[in-house]
Amino acid sequence: MCGIVGLYLKNLKLKPKLGQMFKPMIIEMTNRGPDSAGVAIYRNPVKKNETKFSLAHDDEKYDWKKLNAGLKKALKAKGTIQKIGNHCLLITTTKEATAIPWLKQNHPKVRVVGSGHSIEIFKETGLPANVYDKFNLDAAQGTHIIGHTRMATESAVTTAGSHPFATGADLCLVHNGSLSNHNRLREYLKKEGIEFQTQNDTEVAAAYMTHKLRCGVSLKQALTDSVTDLDGFFTFLVGTEDGFAVVRDPIACKHAVIAETDDWVAMATEYRAIAHLPGADKAKIWEPAPSVVYSWGGEGKKKAA
């Protein structure tokens, strides 16, 4: 099962309503994935010399101030923090390549769930409605948002095994389906220097994308290649800095539907998630064809180049 949903605003006047519009979409997918839920929202881009990290810790009372103070001192970086549930947004002048090893060494139980200029990732076990409330997403403003409701099949129900999975700066992936060659691919990617936090199949797909992009392949090409390199059933929704992309395996039996109006583009596992959006009744609606990469908003060219 699992449900995936994405909303990209073409009409920027709707930005203040993004969280509000998206809420019924993800909640409608609850019975496809009651185990955990997560969203990646793109908002409040930071300055060019800054990076925004989405961090998570199992302990809701984790001392993020102390972490920030330590980071400032050790790496001589400026930084601010904002605690949201058991997540924390850290905005710092330190780059990923420096900050992530430092975090791992000094705060090994802190998980880096996302990083980039505008992406924020929140994910947690539990019903989508509870997760949505916990991170106060109802009031969220932004340009686009993707989400996932998980019914666990390939690995345990944990926060770390929840989607979205980060695949690089401002990139993330949600997945509906199951991969059958993830164990072998994980071993290969480990040898290539990619680290894993879980036994989850989607994490392997995300790592595969990360690896491809690091090798200098464009996002569109990485998605096209995934159709031949990944074995199994999948519909992927990939969030990028300025939009999102959709791709399905060649058999295409994991459901997917896309709807588009002048104001927005929405993708979901089932149309009933989209039905709540204003203007959905007049939308152009179709099922995405197999092995075809659909993308909106320029597919994150800057990051993928």
Place this chain on the structure above:
Amino acid sequence: MSLNHLDLKKIGVRGINEKLHSLAANTNKKHWIVINPMGQHSIAVGLAGALQIDIKGHVGFYCGGMNKEAEITIEGHAGVGTAENMMSGVVWVKGNTSESAGATGNGGLLVVEGDASSRCGISMKGIDIVVGGSVGHMSAFMAQRGNLVVCGNAGEALGDSIYEASLYVKGKVENLGADCIEKEMRVEHLEDLAKLLERAKRKEKPSQFRRYGSARKLYTFNVDHADLY
């Protein structure tokens, strides 16, 4: 004929189906309008009477499934398995459909004015399907009986492992599945096709189509072909 409204937002899918199922065979309340379908699944399934149902909007999976005698019009997009296992009657979709439209249908007519995605008419057993646009891959997979008319193009592996059934395609066929071949369009086929197009209110001419069907080499065991199995 009086018009009767059913609001799915107020009474839910079960409310709608219970109401439609509870009508007596000789009811004179034959014409029903369903509003606010909200993409929900299994709307107007298992109807067994000569009702006329107009659904004002997009529906989810299995709409009109197992239909018998009713004429159901969907004024929008229809999800997976539209009119699956239909026995008779008509299901008419004004928009596109998702995969497996008309799956395992035994009879009746399914019209899709738009595109019908993959696996259209999979395991069809006597249903007639007319698609105004294109169909996706694996359409008419293991088709046993009935007609599939495609006014646009057909995706990969059309008619794979087909038993019997006539497939008519006006546009390009990406490729044919195992044991599916192009066949001669004879007078009787042109006549059949003309009737199907007329029932679906299509303007295309039968002479614009090509016919495909079973080579009958796969489903009857032939010892000479043992190596191919």
